[in-house]
Amino acid sequence: MRVFGDIPDLEPGDEFESREALAEAGVHPPTVAGISGSQHEGADSIVLSGGYEDDEDFGDVIIYTGSGGQKNGKQVADQALKGRNRALARSKIEGLPIRVTRGFKHRNELSPKSGYRYCGLFFVDDFWCEKGKSGFYVWRYRLIADEKSATSYLIGEPPSESAAPKRKQSSVNRIVRDYQRALNVKSWHASQCQICGLAISTSAGLYAEAAHIQPLGAPHGGPDIEENMLCLCPNHHVMFDNGGFTIDDDLSLIGIPGKLKAVARHNIGRRFIRYHREHYTKNA
Amino acid sequence: MRVFGDIPDLEPGDEFESREALAEAGVHPPTVAGISGSQHEGADSIVLSGGYEDDEDFGDVIIYTGSGGQKNGKQVADQALKGRNRALARSKIEGLPIRVTRGFKHRNELSPKSGYRYCGLFFVDDFWCEKGKSGFYVWRYRLIADEKSATSYLIGEPPSESAAPKRKQSSVNRIVRDYQRALNVKSWHASQCQICGLAISTSAGLYAEAAHIQPLGAPHGGPDIEENMLCLCPNHHVMFDNGGFTIDDDLSLIGIPGKLKAVARHNIGRRFIRYHREHYTKNA
Numbered sequence: 175m176r177v178f179g180d181i182p183d184l185e186p187g188d189e190f191e192s193r194e195a196l197a198e199a200g201v202h203p204p205t206v207a208g209i210s211g212s213q214h215e216g217a218d219s220i221v222l223s224g225g226y227e228d229d230e231d232f233g234d235v236i237i238y239t240g241s242g243g244q245k246n247g248k249q250v251a252d253q254a255l256k257g258r259n260r261a262l263a264r265s266k267i268e269g270l271p272i273r274v275t276r277g278f279k280h281r282n283e284l285s286p287k288s289g290y291r292y293c294g295l296f297f298v299d300d301f302w303c304e305k306g307k308s309g310f311y312v313w314r315y316r317l318i319a320d321e322k323s324a325t326s327y328l329i330g331e332p333p334s335e336s337a338a339p340k341r342k343q344s345s346v347n348r349i350v351r352d353y354q355r356a357l358n359v360k361s362w363h364a365s366q367c368q369i370c371g372l373a374i375s376t377s378a379g380l381y382a383e384a385a386h387i388q389p390l391g392a393p394h395g396g397p398d399i400e401e402n403m404l405c406l407c408p409n410h411h412v413m414f415d416n417g418g419f420t421i422d423d424d425l426s427l428i429g430i431p432g433k434l435k436a437v438a439r440h441n442i443g444r445r446f447i448r449y450h451r452e453h454y455t456k457n458a
Numbered sequence: 459m460r461v462f463g464d465i466p467d468l469e470p471g472d473e474f475e476s477r478e479a480l481a482e483a484g485v486h487p488p489t490v491a492g493i494s495g496s497q498h499e500g501a502d503s504i505v506l507s508g509g510y511e512d513d514e515d516f517g518d519v520i521i522y523t524g525s526g527g528q529k530n531g532k533q534v535a536d537q538a539l540k541g542r543n544r545a546l547a548r549s550k551i552e553g554l555p556i557r558v559t560r561g562f563k564h565r566n567e568l569s570p571k572s573g574y575r576y577c578g579l580f581f582v583d584d585f586w587c588e589k590g591k592s593g594f595y596v597w598r599y600r601l602i603a604d605e606k607s608a609t610s611y612l613i614g615e616p617p618s619e620s621a622a623p624k625r626k627q628s629s630v631n632r633i634v635r636d637y638q639r640a641l642n643v644k645s646w647h648a649s650q651c652q653i654c655g656l657a658i659s660t661s662a663g664l665y666a667e668a669a670h671i672q673p674l675g676a677p678h679g680g681p682d683i684e685e686n687m688l689c690l691c692p693n694h695h696v697m698f699d700n701g702g703f704t705i706d707d708d709l710s711l712i713g714i715p716g717k718l719k720a721v722a723r724h725n726i727g728r729r730f731i732r733y734h735r736e737h738y739t740k741n742a
Contacts, residue, residue, distance in 0.1 A: 374693055
């Protein structure tokens, strides 16, 4: 099974002699490809090795180039949003973390002189297509370091095409969620919303959200388990989180017509829907 | 006009002798009410004055209690999600910042010994209803400090009702957006999605998202102006940002059937939709 996120005993800064050592430690399983992942599961890891002329590394922000269309280290054709490129796009829409490793061939002050340095977890913030230096279209990904992995500085600012709005560093209490459990819920429902049946189409495949019924945040303290999650489209997620509707014990909806779509495998904890009813639609 | 966010020359830590001085500086216009706002516009400011027994102040996280249902400083009736309580809920769904001021009567180590201390901008992260210490239902709001305003410590952790998932501080490059322009676009379209016509119903009123056509983030550098925004439902926002559809120069949709709903007041910049077409759906 593909492992997303942290690997036990692995810390940002850990160094490895070779791609084989990196694979053996479970950081980046493939020994040649720069992207580890599949188009249905998402990407779990990348290695920056200087292979793509369009890569830009600002430390905590990396503009990464997809794979394909190369011959003898030169871009000779357009890249497609398939295979491992699609895997990186999938990681964006699933919100999955990606392990990032810098290799000695990657020309950057954060790269090791020899071997490979694991640099922590990043999230894909955006993906798009543009004409690269070669004149061929390449897929590009904006990766942002998770705070734990952040170097706490940027090597210069990423370039901006026009007067960019002012930026500032912002800190939020992000809850460490169980990626696998959210993926389970979405897969059991084939990404179809349990309210309206809709699955959202994107260029990276179907999109759905795993919504917590009793919120995880303080003071609610809901657990991060499948029984406390629903598979929802973004519209019904916003409504559910903001008192637009709630759910009765028999799974009929309150506030809007209909009934929650259920599948045998996904047990919904009645105490969680009671918590939601009590806290999000009372007196509203 | 109600002013959301920063006030010129006002810095977190600035102190004021009285509520009148606070009002005169534009920090918190009403001289008695703890919440400044209206239910249609949202709330722009709160003052913590020790008036509500259920308030909990952890520094960068505040669990704030709504207003109403009090007599002689005691909670004697349930609170409703109306008026200023609804204003705070509205600020959550509009993503509006709230100025927070601590008063000398608010028992907390961050409060001043006398007068009032402005403590910076917070965002409403969640709102819900619960039985307060009095036995009556009160509305509660989880406020989280914006990084610039954060004290960089929490006074203890907010209580959790069950084994909470591990938390960590996470840093993201948040772009300072022009709140008023996003509000303008949503109001011109009466919160109806320009693709499907839907306006999302919540207990805090209608919800819509102002979506940037050419993204603000590097390297795209789109401008934060109305001509570069669409009023979308969350579903069509996710699709638009992830290559699910794009828009032709005549405003017909590409990838899904239909045409962008337009209003005379809202001019859509053709160069922004061209940027989107070129970068988000090519080769996908």
